[in-house]
Amino acid sequence: MQHGKYRFIAGFLVVPLALYALFVIWPFIQAIFYSFTNWTGLSPEFKMIGLDNYSRMLEDDVFWKALQHSLVFAVVLPLVTIGLALFFAFMINVGGRRRKGAAVTGVRGSGFYKIVYFFPQVLSIAIVALLFKFAYNPSDGAINSALKAVGLGSIQPEWLGDPDLALICVMVVLVWSTVGFFVVLFSAGMASIPRDFYEAALLDGANRFTTFFRITLPLLWDTVQSGWIYMGILALGAESFAVVHIMTVGPSGGGPDYSTIVLPLYVYQKAFGPGQAAYATTIGVALLLVTLLFAAVVMRLGRRERLEF
Amino acid sequence: MKTTDTIPEGVAGDGPEPAPAATAPEREGSRSAPAAEKGEGQVLNVFSHGMLILWAFMVVIPLLWAVMSSFKTDKAIFTEPWSLPDKLHFENWSRAWTEAHMSDYFLNTVMVVGGSLAGTLLLGSMAAYVLARFEFPGNRFIYFLFIGGMSFPVILALVPLFYVLQNMSMLNTLHGLILVYIAYSLPFTVFFLTAFFRTLPSSVAEAAFVDGASHTRTFFQVMLPMAKPGLISVGIFNFLGQWNQYLLPTVLNTDPERKVLSQGLVQLAVSQGYKGDYSGLMAGLVMAMLPVLAAYIIFQRQVVAGLTAGAVK
Numbered sequence: 001m002q003h004g005k006y007r008f009i010a011g012f013l014v015v016p017l018a019l020y021a022l023f024v025i026w027p028f029i030q031a032i033f034y035s036f037t038n039w040t041g042l043s044p045e046f047k048m049i050g051l052d053n054y055s056r057m058l059e060d061d062v063f064w065k066a067l068q069h070s071l072v073f074a075v076v077l078p079l080v081t082i083g084l085a086l087f088f089a090f091m092i093n094v095g096g097r098r099r100k101g102a103a104v105t106g107v108r109g110s111g112f113y114k115i116v117y118f119f120p121q122v123l124s125i126a127i128v129a130l131l132f133k134f135a136y137n138p139s140d141g142a143i144n145s146a147l148k149a150v151g152l153g154s155i156q157p158e159w160l161g162d163p164d165l166a167l168i169c170v171m172v173v174l175v176w177s178t179v180g181f182f183v184v185l186f187s188a189g190m191a192s193i194p195r196d197f198y199e200a201a202l203l204d205g206a207n208r209f210t211t212f213f214r215i216t217l218p219l220l221w222d223t224v225q226s227g228w229i230y231m232g233i234l235a236l237g238a239e240s241f242a243v244v245h246i247m248t249v250g251p252s253g254g255g256p257d258y259s260t261i262v263l264p265l266y267v268y269q270k271a272f273g274p275g276q277a278a279y280a281t282t283i284g285v286a287l288l289l290v291t292l293l294f295a296a297v298v299m300r301l302g303r304r305e306r307l308e309f
Numbered sequence: 310m311k312t313t314d315t316i317p318e319g320v321a322g323d324g325p326e327p328a329p330a331a332t333a334p335e336r337e338g339s340r341s342a343p344a345a346e347k348g349e350g351q352v353l354n355v356f357s358h359g360m361l362i363l364w365a366f367m368v369v370i371p372l373l374w375a376v377m378s379s380f381k382t383d384k385a386i387f388t389e390p391w392s393l394p395d396k397l398h399f400e401n402w403s404r405a406w407t408e409a410h411m412s413d414y415f416l417n418t419v420m421v422v423g424g425s426l427a428g429t430l431l432l433g434s435m436a437a438y439v440l441a442r443f444e445f446p447g448n449r450f451i452y453f454l455f456i457g458g459m460s461f462p463v464i465l466a467l468v469p470l471f472y473v474l475q476n477m478s479m480l481n482t483l484h485g486l487i488l489v490y491i492a493y494s495l496p497f498t499v500f501f502l503t504a505f506f507r508t509l510p511s512s513v514a515e516a517a518f519v520d521g522a523s524h525t526r527t528f529f530q531v532m533l534p535m536a537k538p539g540l541i542s543v544g545i546f547n548f549l550g551q552w553n554q555y556l557l558p559t560v561l562n563t564d565p566e567r568k569v570l571s572q573g574l575v576q577l578a579v580s581q582g583y584k585g586d587y588s589g590l591m592a593g594l595v596m597a598m599l600p601v602l603a604a605y606i607i608f609q610r611q612v613v614a615g616l617t618a619g620a621v622k
Contacts, residue, residue: 024461087357091358
């Protein structure tokens with residue numbers, strides 16, 4: 001197998017590696033480098049200014065707001081989404097009892113639920129964000145009209161226009177659009193748990209709570225953990241950018257009084273707004289650090305003995 | 310009736326529920342297990358079925374509302390948002406398709422996604438094959454270089470990426486976008502396919518090689534066909550990601566002629582919002598929604614398997 005091996009390897013790797021290096025690695029290295037300069041992005045000139053961008057960032061109120069919101073996203077969104085998804089997936093796969101002669105099955109209609117819950121996942125986040133933007137519209141959106149229709153006309157929240165509600169409204173949309181993916185993901189994981197475990201537990205008189213916490217969750221732990229990281233990266237990254245950018249008002253998104261600004265959106269505003277490209281990459285580096293830290297914390301907290309089955 | 314369906318069979322031998330238990334199939338001996346669960350079970354059943362149904366409604370209703378609105382007049386959307394359309398106003402759809410350029414956005418998206426999906430699969434499988442099945446110095450390093458990309462926030466690279474494309478005169482071009490999509494799809498694709506190629510038996514490849522096939526020929530004629538299930542999974546994953554991509558085109562592709570669907574829709578929302586053409590906008594939204602939803606319903610099994618294959622051990 002040695003003949004021409006290295007030529008073959010090089011031939012197969014050169015194009016993918018070149019593309020990857022040029023469009024992914026190189027821009028990342030450049031970004032980190034630019035964060036130590038005063039580059040405006042408008043002219044090619046810049047000089048090194050050390051850590052000035054970083055000290056400026058630490059005094060930037062909007063940065064702290066964006067960081068705070070991003071952290072809320074990274075903690076609350078996975079918690080709610082994965083909690084809901086675990087509950088649904090458990091009901092769909094294990095919740096039913098003694099149908100079709102098996103010890104554990106899903107509740108009736110589980111196949112239907114699995115298909116429907118997944119709908120939002122195949123839709124573009126832009127479509128989802130636009131859809132909800134109209135639904136949230138305070139004067140003639142679907143939600144406030146529905147409230148009127150059921151006699152709750154006195155409750156007409158401003159939704160995205162209310163600084164206290166806007167962030168929650170945005171998070172609801174992200175939960176809505178991702179729960180289905182995790183339901184299906186966890187269902188796939190649950191399907192691989194041997195049925196005898198459940199049968200044995202049932203013989204011992206375990207109820208559903210015990211079954212869930214003693215069997216399903218521990219055996220599903222790896223999947224839950226990788227799902228947790230996936231959701232956190234999503235909540236810190238491009239998805240949250242798209243939702244906030246499209247849904248919330250303000251010059252280029254960010255909500256009333258920056259009430260919905262998140263780190264990726266702030267990077268975008270600085271980068272393609274008022275000629276502060278270097279400062280934008282500095283915030284971007286902060287975002288990278290937060291993302292890596294988040295992944296490290298989840299892995300650390302989630303570490304436990306691996307269960308083999 | 311949904312809420313009670315599991316109970317009769319559920320707790321066989323548990324007091325005053327005689328008939329259904331008897332008709333249940335007597336498959337196993339372990340039928341008598343969870344007694345004393347009835348009260349709790351019933352409350353739980355009502356609650357959890359309620360939650361399941363509620364969430365199904367919460368998913369479906371916004372989508373149905375959009376479809377309904379796309380067939381209404383603007384006035385009806387605002388005055389009676391929850392009623393059915395008086396008649397089907399198809400003119401909204403034709404207006405969105407032609408005047409609002411949905412047809413152009415569709416065509417652009419099809420071209421970009423077609424090109425980048427093919428490129429991603431080809432280049433990704435080439436790199437993954439080499440990384441999975443050949444020992445050479447630097448193998449591990451290149452592998453981790455690729456996988457590391459999965460945890461980078463794309464937004465950080467956007468500013469320099471913008472200038473890389475500008476310097477290569479590929480800003481606002483479809484082929485530039487295609488190459489960028491491929492590059493950013495490589496990390497997951499290589500990660501997934503490397504694992505997949507490792508699971509394939511090496512004896513077949515060796516036999517082909519002994520028969521005189523070159524490495525390249527072995528790859529294209531033997532290994533790639535064997536890897537078809539993996540390619541389908543990762544292909545679906547990439548298709549959805551690239552079809553729905555919003556961030557990259559928003560930054561790298563601002564020429565109104567070349568917009569892709571997601572950014573075209575947002576553009577539409579801004580401009581139609583000023584014109585007050587909400588029905589046209591809804592038609593545009595539904596138009597963009599339907600193809601993927603339809604494809605999902607038809608290929609439901611493959612999509613789900615494709616999207617979850619990478620994450621479940």
